[in-house]
Amino acid sequence: MNIxxxxxxxxYEKIQSKEIKPSEVMGALFDRIEASDETxxxxxxxxxxxxxxxAEALDRLQAEDRMEGxxxxxxxxxxxxxxxxxxxxxxxxxxLEDFNPVYDATVMEKLNDANAVMMGKQNMDEFAMGGSTxxxxxxxxxxxxxxxxVPGGSSGGSAAxxxxxxxxxSLGSDTGxxxxxxxxxxxxxxxxxxxxxxxxxxxxxxxxxxDQIGPxxxxxxxxAKILExxxxxxxxxxxxxPGMDNHFLxxxxxxxxxxxxxxxxxxxxxxxxxxxEASVRKAAETFESLGATVEEVSIPHTKYVVSAYYLIASSxxxxxxxxxxxxxxxxxxxxxxTLEEHYKKTRAEGFGEEVKRRILLGxxxxxxxxxxxxxxxxxxxxxxxxxxMKDLFNEYDLIIGPTTPTPAYDLGxxxxxxxxxxxxxxxxxxxxxxxxxxxxxPSGLSASGRPIGLQLIGNHFDEKKIYNAALKFExxxxxxxxxxxxxxxxx
Amino acid sequence: MSEINLDxxxxxxxxxxxxxxxxxxxxxxxxxxxxxxxxxxLLDEVDLGETEPxxxxxxxxxxxxxxxxxxxxxxxxxxxxAKSTKDGxxxxxxxx
Numbered sequence: 001m002n003i004x005x006x007x008x009x010x011x012y013e014k015i016q017s018k019e020i021k022p023s024e025v026m027g028a029l030f031d032r033i034e035a036s037d038e039t040x041x042x043x044x045x046x047x048x049x050x051x052x053x054x055a056e057a058l059d060r061l062q063a064e065d066r067m068e069g070x071x072x073x074x075x076x077x078x079x080x081x082x083x084x085x086x087x088x089x090x091x092x093x094x095x096l097e098d099f100n101p102v103y104d105a106t107v108m109e110k111l112n113d114a115n116a117v118m119m120g121k122q123n124m125d126e127f128a129m130g131g132s133t134x135x136x137x138x139x140x141x142x143x144x145x146x147x148x149x150v151p152g153g154s155s156g157g158s159a160a161x162x163x164x165x166x167x168x169x170s171l172g173s174d175t176g177x178x179x180x181x182x183x184x185x186x187x188x189x190x191x192x193x194x195x196x197x198x199x200x201x202x203x204x205x206x207x208x209x210x211d212q213i214g215p216x217x218x219x220x221x222x223x224a225k226i227l228e229x230x231x232x233x234x235x236x237x238x239x240x241x242p243g244m245d246n247h248f249l250x251x252x253x254x255x256x257x258x259x260x261x262x263x264x265x266x267x268x269x270x271x272x273x274x275x276x277e278a279s280v281r282k283a284a285e286t287f288e289s290l291g292a293t294v295e296e297v298s299i300p301h302t303k304y305v306v307s308a309y310y311l312i313a314s315s316x317x318x319x320x321x322x323x324x325x326x327x328x329x330x331x332x333x334x335x336x337x338t339l340e341e342h343y344k345k346t347r348a349e350g351f352g353e354e355v356k357r358r359i360l361l362g363x364x365x366x367x368x369x370x371x372x373x374x375x376x377x378x379x380x381x382x383x384x385x386x387x388x389m390k391d392l393f394n395e396y397d398l399i400i401g402p403t404t405p406t407p408a409y410d411l412g413x414x415x416x417x418x419x420x421x422x423x424x425x426x427x428x429x430x431x432x433x434x435x436x437x438x439x440x441x442p443s444g445l446s447a448s449g450r451p452i453g454l455q456l457i458g459n460h461f462d463e464k465k466i467y468n469a470a471l472k473f474e475x476x477x478x479x480x481x482x483x484x485x486x487x488x489x490x491x
Numbered sequence: 492m493s494e495i496n497l498d499x500x501x502x503x504x505x506x507x508x509x510x511x512x513x514x515x516x517x518x519x520x521x522x523x524x525x526x527x528x529x530x531x532x533l534l535d536e537v538d539l540g541e542t543e544p545x546x547x548x549x550x551x552x553x554x555x556x557x558x559x560x561x562x563x564x565x566x567x568x569x570x571x572x573a574k575s576t577k578d579g580x581x582x583x584x585x586x587x
Contacts, residue, residue: 102568195548209547238554239547307531318507327581329572339586344510356509360500361524363507370494377534379544384537386545419526435548460548 003028004165005484008074008222011168015062015073022058022073026051026117029075033119033166036488041141042151042161044080045088046120051075054117069115070229076111077167079158080121081128082213083202084108087118091204092136093126095324095331095350105202106234107171107213114229119167123157126352127321128178128206130154131424134415135354142411144486145187145450149408152182155216159186162216164488169226170216175206176309177403177428179214180440184403184453187442187479189223189470190216192428194461195435196241198227199234207316208239210309210432218483220441220474224248224467241461248467256472257291259465260396266302267401267427276402279444279452283400286476287469294400299388302426304381309429310422311365311378317355318362324350357418386434393459398469402427403440403453427455437463441470442479451479495525 003025006014014020030048037043058073067073078084081091083101085108090096104112111118125135133141133156141156143149144164151160155172159182162170172179174192183190191214198213205211215226231246263284268277284294326332326346333345351359365374392399405424414421431438436457443454454473458466500521504511511517566579575582 099572102564102571196551235556239549239551241549241551301537304534304537307533310527311531322507327573327575327583328570332574336584339584340508342584343508347508348510348512351509357520357523359507359509360503360520361527363503364495364499364524364528367503367506374528374531376544377537377539378531379546380539380542381534381537383542383545384539386548418523419530422527422530433548 004032006168007219008071008168008217008225011074012072016067018062021062022117023052023055025073026055026075026119029119029166036164037166039142039147039488040144040160040164041139042122042157042164042166043077043120044090044092044123044138044157047087047118051117051119058115058117069113071111071114071116074116075119075167076116077119077122077158077161077170078108079124079155079170079172081124081173081204082107082171083204084118084121088121089204090121090138091127092124092138093350093352093355094137097331099329101202103202106199106237107230108202110230110232122161122170125154125156125354127204127355128154128173128175129317129354129358131177131181131421132415133157133182134411135352137352140411143186143408144488146408146448148410149450150185150411152185152408154178156182158216159183159188159190162186162188162218163483164486165483168218169222171213171230172216173203173211173213174432175210175313176425176432179216180403180428180438180453180455181425183216183440184451185408187451187483188216188218189220189439189441190214191223191227191439191463192431192437193227193231193463194437196239197231197244197437197461197463199232199237199240201234201236205320207313208320209316210313219478219480220467220471221249221252223439224252227463244461248464251464252467252471254468255291256287256469259292259398259469261287261292261294262297262392262396262399263294264297264299264302264399264401266299271405271423271426272402273406275446276404276406276452280400280402280454283443283454283473286473287400290472290476292469297392297396299385299392299430301381301384301388302430305385305429305433306423306426308378308381309425309433310361311374312382314358314362315365315375316362318359318366321355321359326350354418382433385430389430389434389436397465399457401455403455407446407450407452431457436460437466439466439470441474443477445479445482493525493529495521495528497521500524
């Protein structure tokens with residue numbers, strides 16, 4: 001088996017048994033990146049010199065049998081909105097083009113302590129606003145399954161890199177689907193954990209009541225393992241919940257008899273492509289064949305979640321992005337006379353169009369005369385959705401549905417119509433609004449050979465159940481062989 | 492009736508401290524935002540009178556930690572990303 005085809009678990013075993021050295025792993029993957037990432041465009045910054053140095057240090061520890069850390073020698077890629085000390089963190093924005101954080105995000109501290117090695121920072125929609133990675137200030141990313149297709153977004157670089165075999169795992173962030181949707185488009189596994197499961201300290205904030213960091217991997221077990229390692233509260237994120245059980249691999253293999261699964265009819269209704277609906281229905285049959293029961297249910301207010309989400313997320317963004325003032329860090333406009341002019345020019349030149357649009361929308365929603373009508377009503381709708389989903393969890397273990405209404409679309413196909421792209425988030429938004437955990441795993445391929453994602457949503461802090469069901473499903477259907485045979489070059 | 496017009500966009504851009512380059516850009520934002528806000532009015536058809544707003548997914552309150560001093564960032568570190576500094580301070584254009 002080639003190194004780039006190996007999962008986190010396989011690499012770990014082969015390094016522990018001294019079959020391969022960390023530097024060999026790293027070298028093989030950098031070779032692959034150098035050969036093909038000009039085409040895919042998943043990395044914004046390749047951390048080669050540093051990573052190779054670290055890998056060689058780990059080689060020496062390996063030789064001395066001092067292989068500590070649950071990710072000893074495992075390479076990783078990181079979405080470029082997660083702060084990495086002294087390593088560029090741009091959020092794919094001109095605003096942070098030369099920003100070097102002076103501290104590590106909590107998740108980076110944890111992964112560094114586990115002895116994983118950071119290979120580089122990955123492309124995304126600017127400030128995580130978008131669903132195709134076409135909003136990056138720096139470059140476009142292509143989908144390794146089909147170079148004419150978008151990789152999804154906003155964690156598009158991370159999902160594409162995992163699918164392309166550049167890294168065995170990545171971290172993304174998910175505010176309205178930004179881990180799950182690109183994972184679905186790229187045929188890999190992506191988790192949005194329960195809100196509060198993972199510390200957000202060091203994640204550049206987009207919408208603080210919705211953001212969560214989550215792993216993108218090639219299979220379910222790796223995903224559970226990485227989430228175990230990045231979970232846990234931190235005093236610098238007061239919304240991370242202390243005292244939770246973060247062991248997801250224990251019992252992940254349990255059989256599914258007796259499990260009750262809900263399939264909301266709104267998730268396979270209007271706007272969902274036939275291929276996607278067929279794939280979910282087939283997945284439901286698979287779960288039944290595994291001993292679970294699947295029943296059609298209803299989440300009646302589903303059609304309103306997109307409206308509520310964009311009002312809430314943009315409001316929070318307009319407040320969070322006020323910090324970019326060109327004074328303490330980030331882009332600074334030249335030649336301004338007054339402070340007000342400095343702010344206005346800095347922000348006009350530093351932010352891209354979609355970011356400005358959302359700041360303007362959020363500022364409008366929060367402004368006098370519109371707050372009650374828009375912001376408060378959106379938050380009320382959020383409460384309605386949570387109640388409807390909580391009610392389902394009184395009776396069911398999991399909710400399933402598609403991750404996205406369609407498979408990946410072509411580059412440029414939707415980039416001129418924001419509202420149409422926003423509407424595509426209808427299936428992923430409920431988990432963010434309610435804070436519930438949700439995972440996307442591959443469930444099929446479209447006629448044109450693009451992956452289709454199945455979403456499993458759990459009750460708060462019920463990730464274990466999600467991983468259990470996902471693993472059993474993956475044993476019946478996966479895209480491992482197809483991933484191995486992807487052609488990364490323009491033919 | 493549409494809530495978003497050219498004046499709203501200019502007002503909001505001023506509040507958000509974002510200069511809009513020219514009239515054409517302002518018109519484009521007006522059109523796009525109008526479409527989005529119009530879509531958000533879908534919520535109008537839902538009776539939300541009795542519902543409490545849900546501002547947050549977790550019901551954590553009063554998260555406390557021990558009041559122990561720790562090493563803060565040094566001044567040099569804290570200012571290392573600033574484009575304009577003087578004598579250990581951030582330097583900005585005149586305020587008035």
